[in-house]
Amino acid sequence: MPMTLLTGPVPPLPGTDARSAIAKFPVAGSLALTRDGFEGDAQADRRVHGGPEKAVHHYPFDHYAAWRQDLGALPLLDEPGAFGENISVSGPTEDDVAVGDIFRLGSALVQVSQGRQPCWKLNHRFGIPDMARRVQATGRIGWYYRVLEPGKVRQGDDLHRIDRLAPDWTLRRLWRAMYVDRLNRAELEGIAALEVLADGWRRHAVRRLDSGRVEDWRPRLEGKA
Template structure:
């Protein structure tokens, strides 16, 4: 039986300047809770990124992070995390990386969203949480969160319901792709092709999988 998917909170924010270990940096990872998100095809109103080359864009409009992971990290690091500690727009339950697949379509509020890619986090997460081990552990566990593209614009409220309206038939989960790319020591061509066959996969991860495929062929030739 599928457990009810639900929103814990929603957040948005604009880039701010911060200091970490004596070095100034600017980032949009610092977000504040809000009552609603006005979601467009390319961005959320009043939600911005500092480095558009690596963040944001139509394939990464909404960042989702499973709220279940907060308990895991707090127990591991004996550290209390503040809301939106991972820069997410939505924190919710029962939509973990192994429970959603690339191409799955959800309606949240009156916005229609499609899972586009897993998150490839950067070291700003360490700075945000003052924890130099966090990023490494995120990659090791696969607790990355993921992104949605927007199929229909709309408004998401903190009490909006989440409905899966079209599961993708190929059923390639966010966690499966993460495991294949980062942890599988001997990925097979069929495993790689299975991911590449999902046309809804965002270009960032498509290029990573193409590189993995090329490495596979190079290894065979050696």
């Protein structure tokens, strides 16, 4: 599965007072991949982006065709990078990738850590006021990797899955439990006990189990936090 490798700086986000690195662009040559992500890749708000559990963002290129059907022929959807991804590959999607899956990427070793929680910056990126909500509702969310072994990654390297630690916990199942069937106690208990899942998602499950309520996602989706 040859992939496109993308990084980006932190310019102003059009239409806002914020800065954002959501625009990613293909890079030539090879890059070092550390436990915090690719060299030369930036994040504007390290409280919610980047870090060891979100070192690499993968968004399936297969989803672009579905988005073109939903939204029309937007120029933004002509090439990878529209969703802020570092890796764009055709083939694997949320239906067949599971939390804990381990992949060889170049000379590095990465592991699926969590799904992507879409945020309001997608609304401005696409010029569609509810784009983040659409991403969340469709389940076409993408995912993040943690880096188990740093290494070098080159444009066009293959992405090879080499191990599965929790194959029953596909990202589609995780998305459904977090965003659709949100108070299913059995699923929440499974998520809370899923050690290969990022702590932030496990804490969401624990809070729901304790409170019997679902957290309010609107500030993240609408930029009102």
